[in-house]
Amino acid sequence: MKSKLLITFPNTTGDKPIVYNLIKNYDLKINIIKASFDFNFRGSLFVEVDGSSENIARGLEYVEQEGVLADFINSTITVDRAVCVECGLCTSACQSQALSLDQEQSLVFQNSKCIGCNLCIKVCPSRAISNGVVSHES
Amino acid sequence: MEKRTYEAINEKIRTGEVVVVSAEEIVDMVKAKGIDEVFEQVDVVTTATFGPMCSSGAFLNFGHSDPPIRMEKITLNNVPVSGGLAAVDTFIGATEESITEGYEYGGAHVIYDLLRGKEVELHATGKGTDCYPNQEIRRKLRLEDLNEAYLYNPRNCYQNYNAAINTSNEHKFTYMGMLKKNRGNVNYATTGTLSPLLNDPYYRTIGMGTRIWFAGTQGYVAWEGTQFNSATHRDENGIPLGGGATLALVGNLKEMDPEYIRPAVFEGYGTSFSVGVGIPIPVLDKELLKQLAVSNDELFQNVVDYSVPRRSKPVVARVSYSELRSGSVEIDGKKIKTAPTSSLKKAREIAEKLKQAIKDGEFYLQEPIKIFTHNSSTKGMRE
Known part of the structure; x- marks a missing residue:
């Protein structure tokens, strides 16, 4: 399934390869639609995520453990x-x-x-x- | 053949032999076959536009109530309309805003609602006179209840216009749409090679009395449009660098098609009105055909900085209509997104409808009864 996510990074996660881990460990195809970051590594990624619903759910669990917020954007x-x-x-x-x-x-x-x-x-x-x-x- | 007359064209319309193409099609035809061959073949070229123009409105006559009233303060669906005409006549200006809803519902919406067959609430007051004793009236009226209802647009069909940009560091909200800060976008308003007055830049066939396709019915060019600026600077194709000429148009609202009349709302600016216009141009001679064959890469617009709050705004660049239509232009090394305010899709539909009406013998060409002046220039307000 494909979902759209808005991932918001606080300034404490700049040294972690979070998107890399989402791709590698949870087999998610991530298409970055929009990225916006400041010099303190605080910012957001708007992404389309393609993967099994189980992997998306596990991936979300992972990012939240890292202190990153992820919101589904359901319709536009x-x-x-x-x-x-x-x-x-x-x-x-x-x-x-x-x-x-x-x-x-x-x-x-x-x-x-x-x-x-x-x-x-x-x-x-x-x-x-x-x-x-x-x-x-x- | 060197020349073609209106009489000959109208005779061909009557017999069904007339050859009509759109102002987009003629460009490719002339490129492929040359002026001489196409001149022999084509009798009429159809032009069209569909874009917002604030200087629009409608005259209405409500009929007299019993006892009668001399309407002095009038609203329609809470939109103030003119009380400055005879007892039950009015003019609705398209940009007049609702007392309660502001620019989200304006004069343009009232006209559109009437045209769609909706009931509109009239509220009028008057001081009461011996001949008009009634002092207040409220009625729900539909278009069919009115005596006369005709659209009269004091200014339509700008010959050329500006493309708009914003060089300041804050967003600007204009009649050209939202202009993002720091040259974020360029908005433009023309249908380019389909646009009526770009195809007849010296007003040889478009003048007072020219019959036009006006939102689905047959209307007329009533007069020179306001801010008629024929004495403007022109390029090598005769196309005005800026606005140029305009047209005042008139037609029967009761016969119009709501598909080709639409209210428009510009955020932070106000209400406007898009009315579809199609104008046939008879291919009278080869000189005129050359003008009709001018293509989008030969039609230019100035890109004007709308962040300057003065009457005269600086020109930032000059770009072709094909560049504007491509979706982006490059200005000083920056690729900038472009977007139109006029609908080329609707304009194409109109050019096709007019073509069909001429082919079907429903639309005959009318020679102007008075040619426009060539030395008219627009003044600013006296200081």
């Missing part, structure tokens, strides 16, 4: 196609390329890339975007 935005005029202005707000215009100038939304920042909601002039049910659980 919904584009109401009846309201959307496909202008593409939302793509200006989307940092993760989840919203884009294709060759035909149709609006494409790739849920797997969405980081749930919700910036597009306020940018859409047609008010066609809403945040479905965004729920965070540890």
Whole structure:
């Protein structure tokens, strides 16, 4: 199964290869969508994790033992196609390329890339975007 | 053949022989076959645009109540509309904001709701006169209950425009969308080679009285648009470097299609209105065909810094429309993401619909009854 996780690192874990351990010891395929760290190694990783549900659960147990927070991001935005005029202005707000215009100038939304920042909601002039049910659980 | 006349084209529309292509298709045709061959073949080129334009609105007549009222203060769904016309006439401005909801519901939304067949609440007061004794009225009205309802947009179809950037260190919220700090993005507003006045830059066929496709019905160019700036600087293709000309448009709201009229809300700015416009351009001669064949890599826009809070804003770069459409532009060595405010998808649909209407003999070309002035320039406000 594939899940999206927001992993938040305190400044005490900078010397530990946590992502490496997740990959090596729990056989997880990790696709880093967005990374943001300061000079104190404090920051966050937004990742897509692919692996068996058992391995994902064990991996989460591991990171939490290391004092790292991991939140599932379950769902993201919904584009109401009846309201959307496909202008593409939302793509200006989307940092993760989840919203884009294709060759035909149709609006494409790739849920797997969405980081749930919700910036597009306020940018859409047609008010066609809403945040479905965004729920965070540890 | 050296020239083609409106009469000849309309005769071909009548007999079903007319050849119509879109302003996107004509570019490739001329590239492949050359001006001479394409001129012999194509009679009409369709142009189109669908983007937000604040200078939009509608005139309405409510009919008289019994006893009658001279409406002086008027709201529709809590949006103030003009009380400055005759007793039961009004003008709704698209950008007027709801008293209760602010810019999330404005004049544009009222017009859209009427068009969608929804009931809209009218509330009006007047001082009461001998001829109009009633002092207050509340009614729920639908579009079909009104006598006249016509869209009148004082300014549409900007010939060219600016692309917008923000060089400051804080985000800016504008009618060009959100502009991220430190040159975070570039937003632009044009349909490029499909855009009406880029295809007829010297207004030979688009003038007062030109018949247009207006949100699904047939409307007209009523006048020069406001801020009509024909005496502007132009490039080698005759395209204005900045705004250029604009069009005032009129059409019957009751006949329009809500698919091609949409309210728009710009965060931190206000309500605006997108109305679909299609304009046919008759291929009168080869000179005009050359203008129609100008491609997106030959159409340029200035990238203007919207962080400067002055009337005149500095130009940061000049980029082609094909670069803008590619999704990113490079400015001073930085790759910057681009996004449009106008829908090219909708504009393409409109160009196709107009093409079909002409082919089906439902839409005839109207020669302008007055050609626009070429020496009009826009002034700032007197100090």
